[in-house]
Amino acid sequence: MRETTERALDVCRSHGATYADIRIVRRENQNITVKNGIVQTLSLDDDFGFGVRVIADGAWGFASSNQLTGAEIDRVAAQAVTIARASATANDSKVELGPPEVHVDSYKTPVHIDPFDVSLEDKIDVLIAADKEARAVKGLALAQGSMGFLRETKTFASSEGSYIEQTLVESGLGITVRAVADGEMQQRSYPNSFGRHQGTGGYEIIQKWDLPGNARRAAEEAVALLSAPQCPSKTTTLILDGPQLALQVHESCGHPIELDRVYGTEAAFAGTSFLTPDKYGTFRYGSDVVNLVADAVTPTGLGTYGYDDEGVPGQTTDIVKNGMFVGYLTSRETASQLRKTHPNAPARSNGTMRADGWNRVPIVRMNNVSLMPGEPSLDELIADTDDGIYMLTNKSWSIDDKRLNFQFGTEMAYEIKNGKLGQMVKNATYTGITPKFWGGCDAVCNTDHWNVWGTTNCGKGQPGQTAHTGHGTAPARFRNVQVGLLG
């Protein structure tokens, strides 16, 4: 492969590029969906190609193709330089990448059981067993279980001398069940909504979550929700379970700390961020118990990898420390830009540039952005709450384009009265403003409740890119939250 990457880099140099990198990426996906006892989806998808990214005349260009032949490499590499030169005609300033990154290395996701070695029959059997358990519950209208497996092999080489080979493996599973009556639809999901929970690793992830053993309970809850009262509308104490809190972290912390977004590169599409550089190191994001970390190293995290897609090692970065905002997710270019106004900021990128395949340019993406665990158990937290509501599993989500005003809906909720869970309520929603909400966080549960949840549908960029991100969370409590907007 080195001969191929060198050819591309040589063409870029000969056309005048001052920096170039090439990524050669193959993705193999296996997806299985069982819906109401019928295998609706059984697909194997293979995708391969290469992308060349260059700086010429101080501006970026990128070109890509699915044909890895000598002639096509020459054409695409030259096209990338042509595109970069076109970019330069509109720009007043030149790209600065900061210090060079030179790494020759390889990385493989630790895998105990290769999911591609497990037979399709065995996987279907698990989904069918879960489906049967769910549909044994009277009143259930729909059960849909799925598994997904991804193997991504990629080679990165740069004109600075990097040559990195990686193999990333992901495994995921989930079931969503729905009950329908009188214009009402209620659903429950396990282990998480959005179709499934996913992590880096092998089939051991599937075995850990025991889908058949949890499907019946999920179905019973969905049916029970149909006759549950509406979530009350009031300002109260809110406890969120881990999966809902994972999305809360994703939307209200993960996105606003993307430094490319802060500098406006997503302004027309995904939006910007309230965490502007003047707040770096000085802004109180949350209460003292709020500690947020971004890393690419947590085992099984969906944002775990060896190197990002501009060849920077995966690492760990403090984001919020005892409530204070102290770190961004950066690229080489944005890290350099931040240093101009904040000379004490790290000189190097913290390695969060990722591309959705060979035909997309890398952009700053969350890796594992996690809320670190605290002291109490969930039982202790509920026992310590006189009046409130406990919400579980995301159903609806929305947040403004600076990531301040959010509104989430959850699949299920329970009232909390005098330190005990009360009745189940449906159509639960809560809303708030990000720093005020996190300022009201007064407890995070302990490591026994902490899990890295995987989000497989994070959208950003034009052309659109979907990223896989991880979020470690344990249930946490928030004071003075507006809940229940639906009448």
Next chain:
Amino acid sequence: MIGKARLKAIADTILSAANADQTEVLVNGQDLALTRFAANSIHQNVSETDVSVRVRSIVGKKIGVASSNDVSEQALKGLVRKAETVASFQQQNPEFRSLPEPLPVRGVDAYSESTAGYSAEARAKGVRTILEQSRSHDMQASGAFSTGTEETMIANSLGVSAYHCGTMATVMTVIMGSNSAGYAADAAQDVSRLDPSDIARIAVDKAIRSKNPTPIDPGSYTVILESDAVATMMFYLGYLGLGAQSMQENRSFMSGRIGQKITGNNITIWDDGFDPRGIMFPFDYEGVPKQKVMLIEEGIARGVVYDTASAQREVGQVSTGHGLPAPNTMGPIPTSLFMKPGVATQEEMIASTKKGIWVTRFHYVNPVHPVKAILTGMTRDGTFLIEDGKITRPLKNLRFTQSILEAFSHAEMLGRDLKMIKMGFGGFATCAPAAKINGFTFTGTTEF
């Protein structure tokens, strides 16, 4: 552009190598480019050439799907074997009857040579005109200028063989002041019909007018929604409930309500893949020609769109040509929505409003209660207060939580112009007028 002959050759290779009872092949060729700008500079500038092949093999009632973008003859034959092997591991799907039989497909002219041949230099020139206007007002421009050609070939072992080639160009920008923003966008099959300078002028004007916004209490207001905002609501209406499968699974607001009134009399919505005002696409991803489908007519629920599988669940029903690529668990959805325009100009809507809110577009919209078609989302890039028939001041952005059906039951006026809004997915487009809607519910505010 790869060309019909090459795509057909790929499909023929697949079908002649197939041993399954029925086989379907979807070949998609792409030649796309996008120039993205932010903070008054081009920061991402990309191009992509790809051909992907998706094979659906049916053995008895067992269905397997495999896809690849390796189009060498050996790889294509291997792909067929893979799909058939997957099918052999499958269980019988008792619902499956057959892939669609061939039907005549009317060709449409959706190709523009000027779009297909548009260069990176030409896109950069268009972007420069936007950046110049932004810089001259001491503002920051961001956005994207894209051009591309997409080819689709669908064939099956029953004789379906359909090819379509279309081009699309889009320009969109958000221009920001220190505490304001303005948005404008346009899309066309022929890039020469787009005017980046005019788009920049609209966005700059809105950014100037939205300087120093002030808050307003949430509550129920009359709103004047620009076409972008109306199109977002229509898209979700289609996604949530205008497909047959959602109705069959009782998760649609249409379930049990065909023939009943679900919106105001002035709301008529249909889907038409042949109307040149939208993105023309003459068949679906099963090769079935698209029918014009009336969905809501003068407020009455009339029908939903079908693919082959959902049509086969109902006696006498045929596919309306709205199938998505296999495998597909969500069922068919409308892809070319139109709303019948009214007669009002935007000036007339404003002049007739005692107190109301002008909304440029929505951000991050998602369903809260799918069966009731309740959505939540934010306003962005130009929100204004109207008092006594005039725009009086810019507003900080608001969160709405609102049933689309209720909103469309209180549409006092519809704009006379239809605007085509390119939605986020493939060939999806929605043609919508502006609308003046009474009793629109805002449930929160934000700080900008």
